[in-house]
Amino acid sequence: MKYHILTWGCQMNEHDSEVLSGMLEEMNYTRTEKLNEADIIILNTCCVRENAEIKVFGRIGQLKHLKHKNPNLIIAVCGCMTQQKGVAEKIAKNFPYVDLVFGTYNLDNFPELLQKAVQSKTTFIEVLEKEEKIIENLPVSRADNLKAWVTIIYGCNNFCSYCIVPYVRGRERSRLPKEIIKEVERLAEKGYKEITLLGQNVNSYGKDLKTEIDFSGLLKELNKINGIERIRFMTSHPKDFSDSLIFTIKECKKICEHIHLPVQAGSNKVLKMMNRHYTKERYIELVEKIRSEIPECSITTDIIVGFPGETEEDFQETLDLVEKVEFDSAFTFVYSKRTGTPAATMPCQVDERIKKNRLERLMDLQNRISKQKNQLLKGKTVEVLVEGYDKSKKGKLFGRTRTNKLVHFDGSKELIGRLVNVKITNPKTWTLDGVINQD
Numbered sequence: 197m198k199y200h201i202l203t204w205g206c207q208m209n210e211h212d213s214e215v216l217s218g219m220l221e222e223m224n225y226t227r228t229e230k231l232n233e234a235d236i237i238i239l240n241t242c243c244v245r246e247n248a249e250i251k252v253f254g255r256i257g258q259l260k261h262l263k264h265k266n267p268n269l270i271i272a273v274c275g276c277m278t279q280q281k282g283v284a285e286k287i288a289k290n291f292p293y294v295d296l297v298f299g300t301y302n303l304d305n306f307p308e309l310l311q312k313a314v315q316s317k318t319t320f321i322e323v324l325e326k327e328e329k330i331i332e333n334l335p336v337s338r339a340d341n342l343k344a345w346v347t348i349i350y351g352c353n354n355f356c357s358y359c360i361v362p363y364v365r366g367r368e369r370s371r372l373p374k375e376i377i378k379e380v381e382r383l384a385e386k387g388y389k390e391i392t393l394l395g396q397n398v399n400s401y402g403k404d405l406k407t408e409i410d411f412s413g414l415l416k417e418l419n420k421i422n423g424i425e426r427i428r429f430m431t432s433h434p435k436d437f438s439d440s441l442i443f444t445i446k447e448c449k450k451i452c453e454h455i456h457l458p459v460q461a462g463s464n465k466v467l468k469m470m471n472r473h474y475t476k477e478r479y480i481e482l483v484e485k486i487r488s489e490i491p492e493c494s495i496t497t498d499i500i501v502g503f504p505g506e507t508e509e510d511f512q513e514t515l516d517l518v519e520k521v522e523f524d525s526a527f528t529f530v531y532s533k534r535t536g537t538p539a540a541t542m543p544c545q546v547d548e549r550i551k552k553n554r555l556e557r558l559m560d561l562q563n564r565i566s567k568q569k570n571q572l573l574k575g576k577t578v579e580v581l582v583e584g585y586d587k588s589k590k591g592k593l594f595g596r597t598r599t600n601k602l603v604h605f606d607g608s609k610e611l612i613g614r615l616v617n618v619k620i621t622n623p624k625t626w627t628l629d630g631v632i633n634q635d
């Protein structure tokens with residue numbers, strides 16, 4: 197029996213798919229890359245922006261012919277989209293050949309739900325309304341054998357006014373430090389070299405626990421684990437980024453010098469409407485503090501254009517901030533109305549054409565800055581964790597710098613999994629070319 201999982205959205209979702217894979221493999225399913233070979237297809241969905249949702253519905257529609265060819269095929273839909281009001285019922289109505297719909301709070305129940313779905317003649321739906329307690333020790337089948345995602349906190353308490361996440365992922369729940377440490381120790385034993393700690397807001401880690409530990413404290417513990425060479429984390433909310441965290445990153449050798457710090461907008465009026473709890477000035481101050489303590493640190497961000505009420509002047513302030521901060525790179529988004537969030541009903545929604553135009557101008561600016569920043573690395577030697585062999589680039593190796601920049605270089609496959617020094621010869625906008633330093 198074979199399975200195939202389609203995943204949309206963030207690393208959190210990617211990691212949930214790794215857990216689903218783990219459970220399926222325990223049930224003796226094996227992974228297949230080919231949809232038409234699969235006995236079960238799972239669609240792990242995202243609803244953070246409307247276009248992700250449109251893609252999912254389109255994809256479910258495309259699966260109809262496979263079900264027609266193989267009536268025993270099981271089709272399941274899970275993830276953030278299913279957690280929204282009415283979506284599960286809409287799927288069952290419009291795509292009755294879907295066997296199972298389940299939400300984000302009952303992933304651990306998947307084997308049981310699958311059994312119920314097989315027995316049910318109609319679409320079996322189980323979407324819980326509220327988060328449950330964290331279930332540990334679920335099987336995980338990871339997509340990579342060098343780098344691993346480790347969730348440290350589930351959910352979000354921030355309620356940024358545009359964002360659907362708090363409604364579909366629930367309130368913040370931190371995993372116990374001992375569970376996280378145990379998981380990372382096991383990963384090290386298996387030969388993993390890099391971990392990325394995941395959470396919608398990792399800086400809130402521990403606030404909901406009885407144990408006296410915060411995110412810095414957790415990082416310090418993980419930094420002690422032999423075998424792990426690199427520690428990354430995402431995402432950080434600027435309002436919760438403490439001085440102690442800056443010093444922890446500076447002190448702990450394994451913590452990589454890269455911070456993903458979504459700013460979202462550069463106008464204080466828009467930031468307030470977004471419910472972000474910081475000003476442009478405070479954000480810039482934070483970046484300056486980070487750079488004064490960790491000069492080599494790369495800083496990346498997320499930016500939304502066309503939030504309701506955003507005027508040309510407000511947008512200009514975003515451009516000014518981007519110019520001033522000089523992000524290494526940025527994920528840029530057009531504001532997407534999410535039903536149920538406060539921003540969806542705010543007046544002065546911005547015209548789609550204006551949004552697109554702002555996005556293009558922002559991307560042009562950021563691309564110019566990314567290229568300039570990468571140019572500074574020309575001739576420099578940087579540490580790269582060799583991750584793999586890129587067939588499309590005529591046998592080149594690839595890996596990432598500590599600052600999370602992708603580097604291509606010639607070398608033998610034996611180097612995969614090792615840290616090597618690479619001299620950057622040709623920096624580009626999104627990637628760097630280099631040669632292994634022989635000295």
Ligand code: 5AD
Pocket residue numbers: 244245358359360458460498499500529530531532533534
């Ligand atoms: N519209 C556009 N972008 C959004 N994001 C979250 N919600 C929305 C929305 N409604 C972006 C934010 C966040 C990233 C993961 O997705 O920039 O940081």
Ligand code: SF4
Pocket residue numbers: 352353354355356359360361362396397433
């Ligand atoms: Fe959404 Fe804001 Fe929470 Fe991030 S911090 S998940 S943008 S509500």
